Every structure is written in structure tokens, then in C-alpha cells.
Amino acid sequence: MSSSLAVLWPAIAAAFLASLVEAVEALTIVLAVATVRGWRPAGLGALAGLAVLVAIVVALGPLLDRVPLHLLQFVIGVLLLLFGMRWLRKAILRSAGVIPLHDEAMAFAAETAELREQARRHEARLDWLAGLTSFKAVLLEGLEVVFIVIALSAGRGRLIAASAGALAACLLVAGVGLVLHRPLARVPENTLKFAVGVMLSAFGVFWTGEGLGVNWPGADFAIVAFAALFLAISGLAVVLARRPKAEVLP
Amino acid sequence: MTALTGLLRELVKLFVDDGALALAIIAVVAAAAILAKLVPDVSLAAGAVLLFGCLGVLFANTVRAGGR
Numbered sequence A: 001m002s003s004s005l006a007v008l009w010p011a012i013a014a015a016f017l018a019s020l021v022e023a024v025e026a027l028t029i030v031l032a033v034a035t036v037r038g039w040r041p042a043g044l045g046a047l048a049g050l051a052v053l054v055a056i057v058v059a060l061g062p063l064l065d066r067v068p069l070h071l072l073q074f075v076i077g078v079l080l081l082l083f084g085m086r087w088l089r090k091a092i093l094r095s096a097g098v099i100p101l102h103d104e105a106m107a108f109a110a111e112t113a114e115l116r117e118q119a120r121r122h123e124a125r126l127d128w129l130a131g132l133t134s135f136k137a138v139l140l141e142g143l144e145v146v147f148i149v150i151a152l153s154a155g156r157g158r159l160i161a162a163s164a165g166a167l168a169a170c171l172l173v174a175g176v177g178l179v180l181h182r183p184l185a186r187v188p189e190n191t192l193k194f195a196v197g198v199m200l201s202a203f204g205v206f207w208t209g210e211g212l213g214v215n216w217p218g219a220d221f222a223i224v225a226f227a228a229l230f231l232a233i234s235g236l237a238v239v240l241a242r243r244p245k246a247e248v249l250p
Numbered sequence B: 001m002t003a004l005t006g007l008l009r010e011l012v013k014l015f016v017d018d019g020a021l022a023l024a025i026i027a028v029v030a031a032a033a034i035l036a037k038l039v040p041d042v043s044l045a046a047g048a049v050l051l052f053g054c055l056g057v058l059f060a061n062t063v064r065a066g067g068r
Helices: A002-037 A039-064 A069-095 A104-121 A123-153 A159-180 A189-211 A219-241 B002-015 B019-038 B040-067
Strands: none
Touching: A002 A039, A002 A104, A002 A123, A002 A159, A002 A189, A002 A219, A039 A123, A069 A123, A069 A189, A069 A219, A069 B002, A069 B019, A069 B040, A104 A123, A123 A159, A123 A189, A123 B002, A189 A219, A189 B019, A189 B040, A219 B040, B019 B040
8 A cells, every 4th residue: 555655646746747837838829829819719729639639548548458568568668768858858958057948938929929920921821720729739738648647557557646636737727827818937847847857757767667577676666766866866967067057058 | 731740740759859868768778678588587687777777878968968
């Protein structure tokens, strides 16, 4: 029981925090569409994106049960390593000042400008293009959420817990976004990405190893140790890669 | 068609951003898999290669990127 709790909470926390980041990014684009072209194309695009996501989950969900557990853990583990370490790399480089921090306000301004430019060029098709932008944002960010939820569960019966974490984050962001009507620029995105990158990388090592038949000492508790190691090495990398502000790459 | 290609490109980018890091991760996983196949009785050796290999490639990649 305590062993499964050791992985349950990190799984819920990772799903919640990762979904928070993705939902904030999707919200920024949907709000940009709504600002330039109104809520109709923004809302319809977002709803279409959600519908495709649901269709993907409904279609692929039952297939996962048919994949042998070790194969599933190996494939998901490798994908999780690629995904999690990519997030962690970016978070380390942003913390070290090598690449600029992601700014939701700037992303919103850039997306709004892009949509206005499209309006100038293709006035007649703009509602369609705006809806498509909203659709693509929700679909792509949503696919990341779906992947994270499935990956954190990886055939161990944690699907409901991880889904609950993800759903709570999406509802929270959607609710706050609807009330504020502006991008959530104050969310400490890089800190969240750093934490989630650490956790996803730790889960990635664990699942890949399980898929290869490795008997990790401490069973599920090994994930906590892996996360601590990833955190320590990432902290050291931030210090060694640190660059003065004037030298930040574009 | 262009939209579909763009969507697929975005999907690949979810997993592969820096090609060198992705290749290094795949190489570490391959090394661990080979070791697990060759010495299945000492599965922890494959686990150690996987864990410390991943930590090593992440560290080397980010420190190198910082020094560029």
C-alpha cells in the first residue's frame, strides 16, 4: 500500500502540473483567437479539438490493454524519456539563462499579431483559419496531456488518479481563463516544467527498465530516488551552464 | 495536406527537439537493452546503464549547450 502511494502521488502531481502547463499554453492561443475574431471560432475550434481528443482516447484506450505489459512499459518508458528529458533540457537551459524564458504575454501578443496579419491577407477565410488555430492548439497541447496521463499510468491501474490530476488542472485553467479573459502570464511555467521534467524522466527510466526486465531495488520507491538524482544533476547543470543575461540566445 | 504534415511535424517535435539529445537517449536505451539481453541474471547492470546513461547525456548536453 505504502509502495503504491509512493508512486500514486508523484503520478497525480506530475499529471496535474504538466497539464497545468499545457492548458495555460492552449488557453493563450484560444484567447488570442477570441480577441481577434471573437469567441465563436475560438470556442468551436477548441470544442472540435476536444472532440478529436476524446475520439482518440476512446479509439486507442482499449487497444492498450491488448499490448503485453512489458512491451507497453518499454515503449511508453522510451517515449517518456524522450519527452521528459526534452522538457528538462529546456527548463535547465532557461533556468541557466541560455535560452529566454517562455512568456505567455509575449506568446499572446505574437499569436494575436499573426492572426491580424492573416486577417489582412485572407479576410474571407479568417473565421475558418481562426477556428483551425484554436483547434490545433487544443489538439496538440491536449495530446501531450493524454500522452502524459497514459504514460504515468503505464498499465499499473493509475489511469483514474492521473486522469483526475490532469482534469483538475485543465478545469482550473479553463475556469481562471474564463474569469480573467487574459493569458495566465504569472504562472511560473519554467519552474513547473523543471519539476515535471524531473518526474517524467524518473518515470521514463523506471518504465523502460521494467520493460527490459530490470528488478529495481525498492520497487516503486526507486522512482523517488531517480527523481532526486535527476533533480541533483539538473541543478548542477544549471550552475555549470549559467550564462550572463547579456549572452542569452534568441 | 499541408495542415496534416504540419500536425505530424508538431507531433514529432513533442519527443524530439534537440536531435543530439534524442539520439543519445536512444543509444543509452539500446546499450541497456543489449546488456539486459546478454546478462539477464544481472538485470540491475542494465538498469544502472540506463539510469546513469540518461543522467550523463542530460548533463553533458545541457552543459555543452551552455558553453556554446
